[in-house]
Amino acid sequence: MYELYSERIVKKGRGFCRGYYDTNKLGTVDEYGERYSCIYNNHHIIFLGWYQGSEERSLAGGREGSLSVAFIDREFSRENIESEGVQWRYCVHHRTSMKLTGGSAEQSRMDVDSITDACRRHGALIISGHHHIYARTKMLETVGGKSSDPLISEDQEIITEGRTMSIVVGNGGYKGNCDGKHSKEKWFHICKGGKRDRGAVIATFDENEGQRATFQYKNSLSGIVEDRFEIESNLQKTIKGKGLL
Secondary structure (H helix, E strand, O other): OHHHHHHHHHHOOOEEEEEOOOOOOOOOOOOOOOOEEEEEOOEEEEEEEOOOOOOOOOOHHHOHHHHHHHHHHHHHHOHHHHOOOOOEEEEEEOOOOOOOOOOOHHHOOOOOHHHHHHHHHOOEEEEEOOOOEEEEEOOEEEOOEOOEOOEEOOOOOEEEOOEEOEEEEOOOOOOOOOOOOOOOOOOEEEEEEOHHHOEEEEEEEOOOOOOEEEEEEEEOOOOOEEEEEEEEEOHHHHHHHOOOO
């Protein structure tokens, strides 16, 4: 999957990708879960996979979480050198934070707090799976932790550094349940699970105003749009305010 993304981006001359270990050229993918960073037009996407997107102590002695945070910080901080201006950032990984999902409680044991918080600090949309559901939060100023709940942003439609949204897009296969302990929280917006709710998220970006986008969750069986929302990204304003561009 990662090689396919890099081929589409690099060979079309519309961007570039880099792996974790070699910071100067296209990274290699030796296993599912390789950290990968791609800039495509005005979008910056960091892929964290399963293995490197986790902080569980059973994986590499619990080191993978801190390594992933360092990777996220490194890659997002290099935009001013390597692109004319990124307007959208994304963190894509398999596992969903235990504090950001409405999915089954049995599968809500993922310890990814520091990773998701790093994504939030940089204003990256958090996109994950594992739970076979579609779910999203409201716009958040914190993503919670082991002893705290996420904090809702008063400005619901604007994403910027320190403010983001979590979207779970795993409802393409097996049946999933929206019975997790967080599904009724006030910071949660929607959760859909079950074989009849299979679908995908489609994002449409305004050609004239690249900082605005419309997102739709479309049921692949009925063709009905079951969720629709708009987001405005103010990343460039906050980045310029810090003198990075």
